[in-house]
Amino acid sequence: MAEIPVAPFRSGAFDWPAEPLAAQRTATSPLRSPEASAKRTLLPPDAVPAKPGRKATAAWISTHINLLRVTDAVMVSGAVFAGLLISGVGFTPRIESEAGGVLIAATVTLLWLMALEIYRTRDSKVLGVGADEYKRVASATLRIFGLMAIAAVVFSVHGGAAFVTVSLPLGLVALTGNRWVFRRRLTREKARGHHLSRAIVVGEPEEVRYVVQQIARKSGPVYKILGVCLPGARRGASLRVDGQQIPVLSSTDDIARTARLSDADAVIVAGPLPGGNRFIRELGWKLEECAAEMVLAATLTNVAGPRIHWRPVEGLPLMHVDIPQYSGAKHALKRVMDVAVALAALLALSPLLLVLSVIVRLDSPGPVFFRQDRVGKDGTRFGMFKFRSMVVDAEARLAALTQQNEGAGVLFKLRDDPRVTRCGRWMRKYSLDELPQLWNVVLGNMSMVGPRPPLDREVNGYERHTHRRLLIKPGITGLWQINGRSDLSWDEAVRLDLYYVENWSIAGDLLILWRTFRAVFRPSGAY
Template sequence: MVVSLALLAGTLARFGTQAAELRVGNLATTYWVLSGLLWAGWMVALHAYRSRDPRIAGMGTDEYKRVANAAFAVTAGIVLASFVLQFDIARGYFAFVLPAGAAGLICSRWTVRQWLNRQRQRGRFLSRVVVLGRPKDVRYVTHQIAAKSGAAYKVVGVATTGKPRSSLDVDGVRLPVVADAEHVVDAVTNLGADAVIVAGPTKGGSRYVQELGWKLEESAVQLILTTGLTNVAGPRIHSRPVEGLPLMHVELPQYAGGKHLLKRAMDVVLSGFALLVLIPVFLVLALLVRRDSPGPVLFRQERVGRGGEVFEMLKFRSMVQTAEDDLAGLLDRNEGSGLLFKMQHDPRVTDVGRWMRKYSLDELPQLWNVFLGHMSLVGPRPPLPREVAQYGDRVHRRLYIKPGLTGMWQINGRSELNWKDGVRLDLYYVENWSVAGDLIILWRTAKMLLRPVGAY
């Protein structure tokens, strides 16, 4: 329907209701015929790129990428056909139909995804799964499924290896152990499950997994394997079979090069534009801070950037002028975890500061830090020097790229996250970031400003 509307609108906008002629060599046809052929080609491209695969419906950016790739394929096909058959397409028609159709498809998929996610949060349209593996692996996979609001799975039972048991406790919920590794197929059939998730290594190794797949062939039950690469994103994993030997190639993170130059260019352009546009907002906030409590408008604090470089981070002052001196007397009331100090009702926060913090307006001056190159628009949370002094070797990897104005920490609960989860998210970003991922984080940040979570 979306493609049909785009083609109809493009034809009417460019030619009206008349049957505009299009000559292909010695053959005369109309743009209505071309639109029909283009519609059919677009449907084939969407099918060829498997954009309607139920396994990706509502699951993330992969669905949008497939829709976009189909649009690019259609565009390339038209250009190639016009060159080979030597016919010219009206530029206005061409420039309207393809972008409008692609944008419409992506927007429609996004709309359906929002609806589907809401339904899944209510327990509807979920795939019923049985998780198979060692108890600790089963607990981890089940915990991750429960923690992700967009997860498309409902665990209806577990199959554990090792010592027989009747149930398994996962985050305070007792899940029934429905079978052992040898009888999991019978349990899946009895439960009417849609998939079996193999969590980690199993006794028998690849041979057991192969035989399990054979047993599931006669049903519509899917077999899903976890890789164990918990901090590696999908785009970094490539399957490369060599003479029947399935090899998994994992790309190593790169901390320099063209991608980082593109990231820096995006930082300069977007932060520079935002600084110009937000000048009136800066003036109003500065006036409110000045009138609310004595002290400077801007709060300057040393933070640690890429490679351990210390820089002065800017924020609108949201606390009383003596906040740093008052910190020692509040340490015993710390509600944060790990190395972070957080209090939901911090007495040092001013009235205006509390309102600014809720909507992250106090952090807007960091756009200047981004413009200067101390920070990036997206990255790990900028740490204090005293935090970095207590980092372990693993946590030091957070300093491999520039800290961000926003990032995984901010869009996943902020202060409601514990220290361990915050580090895990930051390390995941450091090793798997991409320009497309940054744009998605910026979009989700904008949504979070309207419905703030964990901001205090």
């Protein structure tokens, strides 16, 4: 067996002696500094709270969900009441009687709230994580209104049009806004290290390291990593992850006892373990005793949830992975959304575009716009438009700056590029120079969301698998822009683009667009 790359680790809250369990539960854990705690849990030093314990965390989450339940009820009631008031005004027919209207409103409210419960829109596993929470709210709302519309036709119920034309859109907007506010509250608490699920990661060192890295890089924290369990390792060592030391709590032979002693909420299995499937099955049984859930981390890179389907066959759970689709109805819908958003943005931003054009013209000699050849879908070349942010002879001066390149991989980037103009510096910082690319979207060369549009010289340096970035249209924004842009390593930038190419969705695009607005005002890696 290869030597495990760990470093000495002699103190910490989990450095318990080999004593009987009862004695260990009454023992006092050694004190540790906030700096040490922050280092071990991959949280910033000023964001490390006192250990809340599982009960305190569960109580806070329960209160959070109950508050969300109350505010959802207020939003739904308000939307239905608005529909009742507007009934009989303008385009909506009047309900036959006031009592009938109140009865219909009460029924719609009750069924709507029941649907939100049935679809588990407040499940703690989806709150504050990804787009699934919003999808569940939308699905519950649309399906219940669909069923009510069918019932209205079957039972000849008249006067309920206002609930569809007013209550439905108003309620969807209100519920989505309410979830966003509560998500901000939850994310703010978790960013401070509060109310995180306390987790142990187990598996081979490299797989454990990858899982810990991915958890640490998430914009919305979910787990607080207590430590790791490695095959053949001994307590008292540590595993180095991105310059930080994560304590090794035990070997994989003692996972259940370690989870019990550390009061872990979850044990994350990062990959195959010695003993195979039988070991994992028995581990699940042992974890039931300490009420810790077992989480299996899928090692299939670049595969997202919508492409994964579980289909049990005679008691055997089979995971099916759908083949990525690069054409069809979904892509046609994406094109419609691209054109609609781009045209609306060009219209709304036209005064700003005019002001920026004047600033660029007055700032330095040369044209307002800069046209550069880029590589698009299937390797086709197109001219990408930008506001000129460099001097006119920037391309001619590139060769002299090659030795100072700070970019990753085949990219050329220079933080203090002498070719950038005065207005170009702040336009690049806030991505204002990229606004003319909206016209590229209208023309069909680009999409609102997609991989980064590469240069010819970059494509010529691609490895074989990297060419998969060209399977769909490049985007004005994408995962690369909201995750650090030029600060990303080349491998990470490629991984994000390939992930998007194979797993994109309309809902995911909307989420990326929303996060792009935030990234513009809080720029990172833009130069």
